[in-house]
Amino acid sequence: MILHSDLLPTGRGDADPWWMNAVLYQIYPRSFQDSDGDGVGDLQGIVRRLEYLAQLGVDIVWISPIYRSPQADNGYDISDYRDIDPLFGDLETFDALVARAHELGMRIVMDLVVNHTSVEHPWFVESATGPDSARRDWYYWRDPRPGAVPGTPGAEPSNWESFFGGSAWEYDPASGQYYLHLFAREQPDLNWENPEVRDAVYDMMNWWLDRGVDGFRVDAIDVISKRPGLPDGGPARAPFGVGHECFADGPRLHDFLQEMHERTFARHPGSFTVGEASNASPESALLFCDPDRRECTLLIPCEPVSLGQKTGKFSPRTLAAGELADVMSTWQEALGERGWNALYLENHDQPRAVSRFGDPHGAWYESATALATAYFLQRGTPFIYQGQEIGMLGGHFTRPSDFRDVESLNYLSAHPGEGVPAGLAAISRDNGRTPMQWDSSPAAGFTSGTPWIDLPPSASSIHVERQLADASSVLAFYRALIDARHRVPALTSGSFRRVDAGDPGLFVYVRSSEGSEVLVMTNLSGRAITPRGVFFDEDLSPSRWALYLGNMASPIDSSEAEAGDPLPSSTMAPWEARVYLR
Numbered sequence: 001m002i003l004h005s006d007l008l009p010t011g012r013g014d015a016d017p018w019w020m021n022a023v024l025y026q027i028y029p030r031s032f033q034d035s036d037g038d039g040v041g042d043l044q045g046i047v048r049r050l051e052y053l054a055q056l057g058v059d060i061v062w063i064s065p066i067y068r069s070p071q072a073d074n075g076y077d078i079s080d081y082r083d084i085d086p087l088f089g090d091l092e093t094f095d096a097l098v099a100r101a102h103e104l105g106m107r108i109v110m111d112l113v114v115n116h117t118s119v120e121h122p123w124f125v126e127s128a129t130g131p132d133s134a135r136r137d138w139y140y141w142r143d144p145r146p147g148a149v150p151g152t153p154g155a156e157p158s159n160w161e162s163f164f165g166g167s168a169w170e171y172d173p174a175s176g177q178y179y180l181h182l183f184a185r186e187q188p189d190l191n192w193e194n195p196e197v198r199d200a201v202y203d204m205m206n207w208w209l210d211r212g213v214d215g216f217r218v219d220a221i222d223v224i225s226k227r228p229g230l231p232d233g234g235p236a237r238a239p240f241g242v243g244h245e246c247f248a249d250g251p252r253l254h255d256f257l258q259e260m261h262e263r264t265f266a267r268h269p270g271s272f273t274v275g276e277a278s279n280a281s282p283e284s285a286l287l288f289c290d291p292d293r294r295e296c297t298l299l300i301p302c303e304p305v306s307l308g309q310k311t312g313k314f315s316p317r318t319l320a321a322g323e324l325a326d327v328m329s330t331w332q333e334a335l336g337e338r339g340w341n342a343l344y345l346e347n348h349d350q351p352r353a354v355s356r357f358g359d360p361h362g363a364w365y366e367s368a369t370a371l372a373t374a375y376f377l378q379r380g381t382p383f384i385y386q387g388q389e390i391g392m393l394g395g396h397f398t399r400p401s402d403f404r405d406v407e408s409l410n411y412l413s414a415h416p417g418e419g420v421p422a423g424l425a426a427i428s429r430d431n432g433r434t435p436m437q438w439d440s441s442p443a444a445g446f447t448s449g450t451p452w453i454d455l456p457p458s459a460s461s462i463h464v465e466r467q468l469a470d471a472s473s474v475l476a477f478y479r480a481l482i483d484a485r486h487r488v489p490a491l492t493s494g495s496f497r498r499v500d501a502g503d504p505g506l507f508v509y510v511r512s513s514e515g516s517e518v519l520v521m522t523n524l525s526g527r528a529i530t531p532r533g534v535f536f537d538e539d540l541s542p543s544r545w546a547l548y549l550g551n552m553a554s555p556i557d558s559s560e561a562e563a564g565d566p567l568p569s570s571t572m573a574p575w576e577a578r579v580y581l582r
């Protein structure tokens with residue numbers, strides 16, 4: 001690793017609004033740090049690790065759901081929005097966590113899951129008592145298809161498929177009606193058309209904002225408005241199932257988001273909202289995040305991480321050279337100077353980036369750092385998913401009993417007798433949910449008990465303790481990227497311009513603002529490639545750049561630094577990454 005920190009401006013630069021030079025870290029609480037030996041991470045565990053995050057340079061911590069929940073979808077099925085699940089702790093510990101994070105200069109963002117609740121939420125329990133319930137209309141209850149035998153295949157009110165496989169409708173023999181669940185059957189969809197539902201949601205959001213949380217990551221936000229009449233959908237458009245066009249980007253979606261903004265975030269100046277929109281496209285993205293529209297601070301697009309799933313989620317295909325870079329650039333160009341999005345390669349729904357887009361065996365370090373460089377310095381807010389900063393790899397799932405995730409379990413039961421299909425092992429959400437690897441002890445320092453899901457074999461060599469002691473580690477590299485985001489003006493508000501370097505394996509871009517420029521060069525392939533063409537352009541002339549960061553061993557000692565540093569026009573080794581400043 002080559003690092004010339006002396007090239008950075010001293011101290012943190014200005015940013016207005018504040019999040020423009022912030023870095024976000026996502027915690028999946030179940031797998032971050034256990035403190036009581038039950039094998040499941042908890043709030044006390046997070047508190048213990050807050051200093052680690054502060055030292056890394058994290059500004060915002062997003063915590064996946066910790067509310068009271070039967071855990072059918074690991075907390076994305078909430079039975080009480082105003083309490084903490086005992087698995088994770090209690091409100092008092094949560095308040096202490098927020099207070100400590102604030103002391104350390106970090107903000108806390110909660111996950112907000114309001115497309116659906118748990119079947120155990122009192123609202124649904126009441127709604128399910130029968131057609132006369134005062135809360136019947138808080139959810140989508142519908143009669144069977146006329147003429148069909150209720151409860152048999154084909155009798156569902158529409159042909160919509162759940163994101164997790166199978167029909168999106170569940171039959172309730174007691175009332176003879178079905179309820180809608182776009183996700184698991186334990187996650188009934190709230191009816192956002194009902195103003196009482198929206199009032200209840202906004203009240204709850206304000207309750208948390210008043211309590212001191214700094215914002216929300218709004219889960220599955222683009223499916224809250226359903227097409228009137230809930231009609232049958234046309235043929236599936238992979239990776240989505242049948243009916244997706246009838247509930248994604250529905251007719252009242254943006255009215256609801258604007259109302260939510262006005263009733264909650266607008267009353268809490270400086271609060272931060274991240275909308276997760278699986279269907280958003282470069283064309284629709286600005287509708288969510290153009291500041292004048294007052295909806296979300298930023299958008300989580302899903303297209304870059306859904307790459308290669310075009311023939312169905314669990315039948316991935318190999319990506320073509322340059323495909324990832326092309327999609328990322330399309331989003332950058334579409335958002336331009338107005339939009340703002342989440343930059344990310346991993347989260348709790350995705351496999352580990354190195355396992356998926358890199359070379360985990362032949363070039364683990366190089367591909368982890370090259371992928372990091374490629375996404376982290378674009379325009380937007382970089383998200384780091386726990387463990388990504390040490391280059392964690394995916395799980396090692398060989399038996400059906402190794403899986404925990406509801407989506408993976410549904411898939412296994414729909415494909416009995418097939419063992420563990422390779423596509424499932426590669427793409428299962430469990431890949432990103434293995435415990436955080438803190439040290440070399442048997443459960444990687446995550447728990448003193450038995451972890452709720454197995455650690456991969458790579459845990460013994462990839463862990464925080466080792467990387468903290470190594471000035472060239474993946475962790476040290478991330479820290480250098482974070483420092484640059486905090487201090488270099490072009491990385492705060494600068495424009496993004498992709499540069500054609502003559503080969504699809506190279507992803508090269510320039511960020512510019514007045515008086516500050518950054519040239520990012522990455523080779524996202526396993527071949528050595530010499531950049532072509534562009535560097536003869538006077539504007540990018542090699543001699544005018546200073547190398548700040550690189551992921552190859554330093555070829556020089558510091559006294560010869562300037563003369564020996566590789567120039568932008570020199571051949572890039574497989575998975576090489578360089579960051580130049582001027």
Ligand code: BGC
Pocket residue numbers: 073076077113183219220276348349
């Ligand atoms: C979350 C998933 C969750 C789903 C349903 C998402 O997009 O990220 O983890 O299963 O919403 O709440």
Ligand code: MG
Pocket residue numbers: 034035036037038039040041042087
């Ligand atoms: Mg615990």
